[in-house]
Amino acid sequence: MRKIILAGNWKMYKTQAESLEFVDGFMPELENTPTEREVVLCVPFTNLSVMAANLQGTRVKLGAQNVHWENEGAYTGEISAPMLTEIGVNYVVIGHSERRQYFGETDETVNRRILAAQKHGLTPILCVGETKQQRDAGETESHIFSQLKQDLVGVDQSNLVIAYEPIWAIGTGDTCASEEANRVIGLIRSKLINSDVPIQYGGSVKPENIDEIMAQSEIDGVLVGGASLTPKSWSRIVNYQ
Numbered sequence: 377m378r379k380i381i382l383a384g385n386w387k388m389y390k391t392q393a394e395s396l397e398f399v400d401g402f403m404p405e406l407e408n409t410p411t412e413r414e415v416v417l418c419v420p421f422t423n424l425s426v427m428a429a430n431l432q433g434t435r436v437k438l439g440a441q442n443v444h445w446e447n448e449g450a451y452t453g454e455i456s457a458p459m460l461t462e463i464g465v466n467y468v469v470i471g472h473s474e475r476r477q478y479f480g481e482t483d484e485t486v487n488r489r490i491l492a493a494q495k496h497g498l499t500p501i502l503c504v505g506e507t508k509q510q511r512d513a514g515e516t517e518s519h520i521f522s523q524l525k526q527d528l529v530g531v532d533q534s535n536l537v538i539a540y541e542p543i544w545a546i547g548t549g550d551t552c553a554s555e556e557a558n559r560v561i562g563l564i565r566s567k568l569i570n571s572d573v574p575i576q577y578g579g580s581v582k583p584e585n586i587d588e589i590m591a592q593s594e595i596d597g598v599l600v601g602g603a604s605l606t607p608k609s610w611s612r613i614v615n616y617q
């Protein structure tokens with residue numbers, strides 16, 4: 377039985393005060409959410425401690441948005457896995473297209489980050505996906521297979537989540553058709569050793585399309601940016617029909 381994981385990625389949004397306001401608004405909405413659905417919030421590093429304190433005793437799991445492969449060292453601006461686990465972080469987003477595009481993340485560093493996360497008991501959410509240009513050139517599958525091959529070297533597939541995020545669908549309102557997302561996710565699954573790895577879809581997920589996305593047979597959850605930022609839209613997403 378594959379796990380359903382609904383994860384919000386807040387990216388570089390929300391101060392601590394705004395995070396707490398969100399928790400107040402969102403928690404009552406979780407009361408009717410089926411317990412088998414895992415709900416995760418991947419928040420900015422600066423909000424992890426305050427969120428850990430405020431989510432204690434709730435079913436919401438905490439996620440970070442990146443992790444370095446070393447435990448400590450002269451790596452200005454980076455955060456290590458032991459620093460995250462000390463706070464009570466459970467998940468970490470790795471290889472998001474924004475990290476790959478703006479911050480020089482490569483498949484090699486993505487792989488190193490995943491291995492470090494797993495070594496410390498964190499569950500990596502590995503993001504893969506193609507650009508519009510690659511899709512138009514018919515390179516969607518080859519690009520994603522290449523990412524998987526490099527990113528998953530030596531990775532334990534029993535503690536892993538993958539998010540398929542077509543880059544052209546992120547933050548654009550231009551959702552990938554749910555049948556197409558389902559097809560690509562099925563192909564990703566066919567490349568894995570463990571076919572029970574939860575595979576999410578990400579890219580302009582919103583209250584209006586969540587029911588259709590979650591009705592697809594291969595899709596085990598979603599990684600949501602913009603629509604995870606307000607209690608109203610996020611609660612509609614976790615309470616999909």
Ligand SMILES: O=C[C@H](O)COP(=O)(O)O
Nearest residue numbers: 385546547579580601602
């Ligand atoms: O990590 C989340 C994705 O980048 C999707 O972002 P979005 O829901 O704002 O399109």
